[in-house]
Amino acid sequence: MSLPELVSFPLCPFVQRAVIVLREKQVPFTIRYIDLDNPPDWFLALSPLGKVPLLSVGDTVLFESAVIAEYLDETHPPALMPADPLARAQARAWIEFASNLLGRQYRMLVAKDQAGFDEEFAAAHRELAFVERAHADGPMFLGGDTLSLVDAGFAPFFMRFELMNRARPLALLDDYPKLRRWAAALADRDSVRRSVPEDFNDGFRRRFAGGWFGTAFADTAAMH
Template sequence: MHSYTCRCILKESPVKTKPTLISHHLCPYVQRAVIVLTEKGVDHERVYIDLADKRAWFTQISPLGRVPVLTVGRDVLFESQVIAEYLEEVTEGSLHPADALAKARHRSWIEFGSETLKAIGTFYRANAAEFETARAALADRFNRIGGEISGPYFSGAEFRMIDGVWGTIFRYLDVFDTIEDFRLHEPNGPVAEWRSAVMARPSVMNAAPGDYSRRLRQFLLARNSHISTLIRDRATGKRTAVTRVSS
C-alpha cells in the first residue's frame, strides 16, 4: 500500500474534511476522480492498493470490491461518477454545462466513455484471431464521438468533466502508440485535436502515477494476448503481422 498527498493545489480546499482516495495505479476510474479533485481544488490524500491482494479493511469499506473509494471523515463513497458528482455539488463552479439538456448530453457521452473503456479491455485481451474485430470495434467508437466534438475540448473552450473522462481513455492510447500504429482514430481529425488538448491539461497529466506507462506495459505483457506478442516482438526486434480488413 502506498500513500500520496496531493500538494498541487495551494489555495484553501473547499472540502473542509480532507478526503482520502483509495486508488490503484492503473485504474482509469481512479484517474477520473483525481481529475475532478484537482480541477475542484480539493486537497486530498491518495492511498494505492493492490487489487490482487485486497486487504480486509478495504473489502469492509468497498461493497463492490473496486476502486476508487473516497473516504470523507467516517463517510465512504464508491464508484467514480458518484464521487465526481458529489464533488461537483459541494464545491464552487461547475464541470458541467449550466443548460440541463447540454448537461444531460455530456452525461450521455460520459457513459459512452465507460463503454469505450470496456472496448479497450476487449482490445488488449484479444488473441490474434480476435484482434482485428476488436480493433475495428474500438476505432468505431472514436469515429462515433468524433462528430460530437466542438473543439478544442468536447464542447468548446472550457474544460468539462467529460474531457477528464476521455483523458483516461486517451492515456491508454498514448501507451498503445508506443507498441504499434493501430489506426484507432484519424491522425489529424477532431478526435486527435481533442486528445491533444485534453492530454495537455495539468489535471489530466498528473492524474496517474509517474510510472503509469511502465506499469501498463507490464500489465499488457502479462495478458497472453496479441498485444502481448507485439510488445515481446518489438523488444526482440521481430515484426508481427497485424491483419486488417480494408475499409
C-alpha cells in the same frame, strides 16, 4: 473534517477520472493505493462491487467514478458540467459511453489473440464516429478551453491509447481529426498529466505484457 481520501489502484482509468477532477479543482486530497490482485479485507468491506475508486468523505464512502466526479463537481468550484439540464444529461451519457469504451480498451489489452483484439478495436472505431460527430471542435469536448467531466471521463482512454499507439501504430483515430486534436489537448493539460503515478507508463506496459497486443510493449520498454 479530514481530507477526502481516494482509494486507488495505480493503473485504474476510473480512479484517474476522479484525480483529474480533484486536480482541476485544486482540491487537497489523500490517496491510498491497494493491490487489486490481493485486495485487503477493509477494502472489500467498504466497496460494494470490490472496485476502485472509492472516495471517503468523512464517514461516508462513495463508489462509482462518475458519481464521485459529480459529487466533487457539486461541492467544489469551478463547475465542470453544463448548467442546462438537457446539456447535462447529454454530458452524463457521454461519460457512460466513455466507461464502455474503457471496457473495450481493457479487453483489447487482455485479448489472447489478434481476433479478440480486432473485434474490440473494430467496435471502438465504429463507436468513436459518434464521438467525432458530437465533439464541439473546441480544444475540449463541449467547446472552449474549459475541461468538463466529459473530458475527464475520456482522458484516461486517450492516454492509454497513446501508449498503445507508440508501441504499435493503430489506425483508431485516423478518420477522426477532432478526436486527434482533443487527445493531444488532453495530454497537454496539467491536471491530466498529474493524474497518474510517475511510473505509470512502465507499470501499464508490464501489466498488459501478457496479452496479444502486449508483445509490442517489449520493444518499447525503455520508452517513456
